[in-house]
Amino acid sequence: MRHLAVLLLTLPLAGCGAFSPPEAEFVLRAQTEELDSKVRTAVAKEMDETFGTPHALVAWLKLPVDYGGYAGVTRTSKLAGKIKSLSVRFEDDQLAKFTEAFADKSGNYSFPDAGLQLTWLSGPLSGTAIPVIGYNPEKRELALDEAIEPHPPADTPFVLQAGETLKYGRRLYMTHCMHCHGASGDGAGPTAKYLNPLPRDYRLGQFKFKSTRTDQKTSREDLKRIILNGIPGTYMPSFLLLKEDESHAIVEYIRWLGMRGELENSVVINELRLDFSKDAIKQRSSEEGSETSDEINESVSEVIGQLPEFFDSYGDDMAELWAAADEEDSLIVPAVARIEDSLESRVRGRRFFLEKCATCHGHTGRGDGQMTIDFQKNTEDPAGGLYPIPGLHDIWGHQVKPRNLMQGVFRGGRRPIDLYYRLYGGITASKMPAFNTAEPELLWDTVNYVLHIPYETPADKAAYKTEDDKYEAELKAAPPTAEGATPPTGEATTTGNETP
């Protein structure tokens, strides 16, 4: 009886009340938090105005994100008096989308009870929204709920149901992705701390597995492929059951979160950190810096006044890079078709591997090269110290392990073309350099070798040994020197007889 009472008392508390977690919020980067408090507050305000909060998103039209909705323009102008219908023009693709969403088989449009929201994109009404209750396809007129006056001029752009995709993406992201990647996309969701490798922190705007050239960002296709296929060898599962519009909405939301963090990061590290971090302000006001508090305050207010401009110009640069990633010529296209896998091809590929890849991936591809035991310099450490743990570190400051190729598990996909992308484009965000100066045939040979590593037979090993012996004999005949260039290779004395 007593237990039942406890149960009954607990139930009402269980739902929305006592146990519900805190509201989702967008957090600022650690570097932003380290800024002088006035500057930090101003950055936080600018971030809110530019991107909003998880409950009131802002669709900044500067960014190459498909926020959703149906874009169109007004057709006629100079109508006198109050009007309740708008003549409009939709581009074909927009109209098709619009029709699919709201028209029945006989071509009659019906909207939800509250109508659709029409948001003006320019002019004096820019940013404001009015409800639309119907559409007449013959007259190409939108019926308004309330009359407006004056009529906006011709060719005023608007969008119906602005931000629909962003909203949908947010909902799906919060359902499927947030618990690892965090509401801000900082890779620090509630589950993140139990995972190794850690979930991606999007906020540098960098992703590792892409099919675009080394100097390009990640394309929408790349993100979609990762979401649908997952990342083998990590906790990123496959979301193959997502429908087309669902994966599209998630990709757009992730790109938007990435751009949000990237813009904050760019402005803070390029324009603010050097002179306006708490430490910098302290140093500037010390006897060494010898700036008066008036001078410092003046520079603080000046830089705060410049923030909108910084967001604008850095936003332009960033938008350009993201948009370029989806252009066709950003894609890596091998200059020759794949070389058929053969022992000869693998022998050539192995030579390339020993010269270029073994430093990190080890001579047998076990991911145990010299670089994994050396201590690396921490670029973010002001004292210029080393990372506390040995090995390579990625741009997020985490230790990154060169892949153990014996396992045959490839995070970015195991198709030969996926390996070609990795070789040709490198993995910019970790330490893998791009080998785009190598002959494409040789890259395919290396792909063949790498794919075959887990399946090496005694016959393969014998062939590799023969090649090593031949290679070393040639090397003895003409050893490489710092001056000369024959034969063009290093690694000479260490190949072949390193690890058993």
Add this chain to the structure above:
Amino acid sequence: MSNRLLVTSLPLCALAVCLCVWMSGCDQGIGGGAYSDVSVKVRSATLETTADDGAGTSTTTTDQTATGSGPGTFSGRVVFDTGAISFPPLIAQGQDVKDKQVCSAEAVPNEKLVVDSSGGIANVFIFLDAAPKGYKPEKEELEPILFDQKNCYFRPHALVLRAGQPIRIINSDPVAHNANIQVKRSQGFSQTVNSSDTTGVVTSFAKSEKLPARVTCEFHNWMEAHILVADHPFAVVTAADGSFEIPNLPSGTHTFRVWHEAASDPLERGLKVTVKPGESTTMELKYGRAKFSKL
């Protein structure tokens, strides 16, 4: 069912029910409020500036007002306060390192802090944060700058590149190198340069950087250099004797940054220099060991 079993199972059932209720949860619960109400506001792509804000773009350079006429020169020397100092080579001749037949064929000098016999500090970057107000870049064809990897160190160790200026990265060594140029405003550059490739790879950076970018080689982790990308010509690196000269500066007061890789903060955040038309302003900048905290 025994009474004991009932006593132990009831709380468990209660807990299970609670968990179910909680997990089936309301909108604000699991999923970060996935289904809670969300609004979207549209923000215009262009910056909304109020009329009196119109001149805002030039505020960065208000203290670099060009008064008077004709350009002047800022020159001088950066010196180490205790005079000459030298460091043992980073890698001694014949030392057992990766690719030792090339990399330690000769000693690799320690270029972390290079001070000559007279105390002059080389490789110090002296530059304006932004182009002076009213400065118009001449339409000049910028010659490509050569950046070499030889004997497993970068040459030169410190260099200034103009935004858009081509840089040709070559490799004079018979081993593979890569140059990982960690610029912050453009997408980073990290490409391998084939062994003995003296044609190399040509690249450029469209955006100016606020500080020199670090350059490393993933094959040889001791290799390091710094490149500053500037969108104006008022940025230099000190010569071997610590001397520098920045000509053609519009007259007026300029604020220079002085930066060295071994100092965790800039040597000078804002060095005020007044330049008079046709004259040369000379300064000796002296720094002590304490400044170079990264050594």
